[in-house]
Amino acid sequence: MDRFKLRKAEPQDVPDILRLIKELAKYEEMEDQVILTEKDLLEDGFGDHPFYHCVVAEVPSEQQNSNNNGSVVIGFAMYYFTYDPWIGKLLYLEDFFVMKEYRGFGIGSEILKLLSLTAVKTRCSSMHFIVAEGNQASIEFYKRRGAADLSLEEGWRLFKIDKSSLLKMSSGPEE
């Protein structure tokens, strides 16, 4: 399997990106939680101000369901830039998935390598991402590439305030 290609996602990749997002969510038994639409992905990723970036992995295809250039998208990574007030720009890896039947061929490694190159080229000091603590295979994959568990080393915990609480807070009286 050395006939795969990695490239920046284009607007016509949006249906494939959503398909792969749902496939990854299905694997986590959370498919019904994906409420994002192709329209959102298009506006948010390919407008004046992209809120995310994507690279896709494609392989040549003989089948009917290939895209215009006779290829099929079989993996993707979604990332964006974040900012550390002590050091500046960081690359944040949000989602990363290769379809099951295309694993074991080094596609995942190449994706991560491309993202590392992107991070260095855009003068990011670090690449950050979160991993579920139960996901040993992924933890090992990243640790082999030098990843450090900041939750362990620095004791960080991720919090969220979701929309209903945001609405409450933004319209509520002063404390």
Added chain:
Amino acid sequence: MSNFILRKTEPKDVSDILRLIKELAKFEEMEEQVVLTEKELLEDGFGDHPFYHCVVAEVPQEKQSSDGYTVIGFAMYYFTYDPWIGKLLYLEDFYVMEQFRGYGIGSDIPKLLSETAVKTRCSSMHFIVAEWNKTSIEFYKRRGASDLSDEEGWRLYAIEKEDPLKISAKKR
């Protein structure tokens, strides 16, 4: 202390932002870890593509701090993306100078950010808190925050610069 204002930062605020970043880092005994410069803050925040956004809290001249500053608090945030729901607002840094605390400035800042999140059609506001920082954890929980690390078992990882260079240089 009802006469303070919250406003979006402008290029001229960059030296105050860096000062407050360093003050917060000093509080965490990490001041020498701040390698960011005013030049980078200017390019990264006020160029074609801002990598961060800031709001500052400002008091009138007559209420200035003991060392003569009127910009006495700030919050730094940016937009992130959840592949299931879309845009999120990520609160990165949040600090009010010690002598100006207890007046509600710290409550008004998350309130303003919540409004910003709703206006920009974000589904949620995310941020990280050090697990030992009980005061901050309580502050956020009072405002409806839930601990995703607890509920969903997420752990934050980093691959530092030397490692991305190592990864990108490695031959297959």
